[in-house]
Amino acid sequence: MGSSLELRISNLLPKCKFKQLKQIHAQIMTTSLYQNIQLLSKFLRRSTEFGNMEYPSLVFSQLCPQANTEIMLWNAMIRGFALNGSFEKCISLYDEMLLRGLKPHNFTYPYVIRSCSEMGWFWKGKQMHCHVVKTGFESNWSVANALFIMCIKKLDSCDPDSVNKGNLNGAHKIFEDMYVKPIESWNRLISGYVSICDVESARRLFDDMPERDVVSWNSMISGYIKVRKVDYARDLFERMPEKDVVSWTLMIGLYANAGDLVTARRFFEQIPCRNVVSWNSMISSYTHLGQFEEALDLYVQMQRENVVPDEYTFVSVLFACSQLGALEFGKSIHYMIKDWSQLGVILRTALIDMYAKCGDISRAFTLFIKIGMKDVFCWNVTVRSLAIHGRTEDAIKMYSFMQKVGLKPNDFTFTGVLFACSHGGLVEEGRRIFYSMEKDFGVNPKLEHYGCIIDLLSRNGQLEKALDVVEKMPYEPDIAIWGALLGGCRVRSNFKLAREVMDGATKLQATEPGVHVMLSNMYASVGQWTEAQILREKLEDDKITKIAGHSSVVYHVTNGSSEPQV
Known part of the structure; x- marks a missing residue:
């Protein structure tokens, strides 16, 4: 009787529903089967497969003391916690098992x-190893595979710049010792x-x-693409027995990164x-x-072919706009x-940037206000946009407010913000912000920051x-800084200093005509035509030419709606 009931329950457990599981539980507990550790472990294992560990935990806690010393039951619970995502409880149960002397x-x-x-407890994983x-048990495939995956996950969690070949040695050694190596591990x-x-390697x-x-x-x-070995990547691509869309897309990126958009388009x-x-x-x-x-143009073609764009599409197209x-x-x-509520902050920021750069700063600012969660990048784009459009005070207020929101x-x-100060003439405010960078925020000023304060x-x-800032900064001045100084010389009509600035700019062997033209105009403005002419002739002798201004083609698209919703 007992053996036939045990067989029936064993056959029913893998396919039973939760209601039936409770009935089986009652049968086990009211018969001698409650002493059958193997059947109990099968029952407990099945009870963990319904997506919740509350019931199996209750069952486990009510088992008789001698059953609690059986490793099969502990394994069933450990497996259940792991499969149901209760990783911390799984590890805790393992530690308790060791304390009870179970192996x-x-x-x-x-x-x-x-x-x-899964918990990122790699220090604990090292103890496990x-x-x-x-x-x-290091030669057991299931154990070795779990260790291998943990090593790879640890690498994935590291800063990419800190990972080196030595970090992979542990994973490679485990891999070498695995007697069965599935293709996923390779x-x-x-x-x-x-x-x-x-x-x-x-x-x-x-x-x-x-x-x-x-x-x-x-x-x-992708490895050959990373190290820019175009021929090797192309050779492997041609030899592939089967290609998917990822393979083709990799080749697009390969040639695009090499600047060969014609070949990239051919692959596309x-x-x-x-x-x-x-x-x-x-x-x-x-x-x-x-x-x-x-x-x-390609985006328009994409729409004609009824391909639904995603957020990445919109970000690229808005940048082009x-x-x-x-x-x-x-x-x-x-x-x-x-x-709008489902948009990521990157796309929202791209929209703000597009409106600002296309001249509609009011709509750009309105969009910014309507965004709920804003990251630093979104604030930066808005501050810069306001500054470019001459709304200096608003840019400064935004800079202050972003700090207030944490x-x-x-x-x-x-x-x-320094650009805003420079173009708004806010000298004291600009100096205060510049000197607070490192002192209050731990941000070391870069050359462009020095350029902004020098320009201001x-x-x-x-x-x-x-000039005092130029002498003390830890960088060599670039052409923009020399140009800013020359602009200051023009304001003060300081020709002596202007010539010194020109000497510094000339040492850069710069082909930027702006500083030369500015100095020439300075001389012309005060009637020193000879000096102005000498500089113009020098521009021609050195083959430094000013690029003529040009305008881009502006796309106009009608979509049946007067205005998009903000």
């Missing part, structure tokens, strides 16, 4: 190691070497693989089934290389965005203070 084995370790990985070695290790640009693994999938090929191609056109990622890759390639009109001054096209993008200014923030002082006739 973990190959069914215990994988789930606890996985929980350490030591226990595994001491107990002799791919993860190859990807690890690719991430640190060690393509030689990655290629050795790739060549040793007993079989490869499309991920293997794509990882290796050959993709058998293009998705939004491949369209985004080609559009963003055009924008990164300054071919903004081509980016908008901002560079072309294509306000109406940008508005059409804004109109297409149906659910955001720390970065170097881009200071570039924008020079514009307002404080040449001596501007």
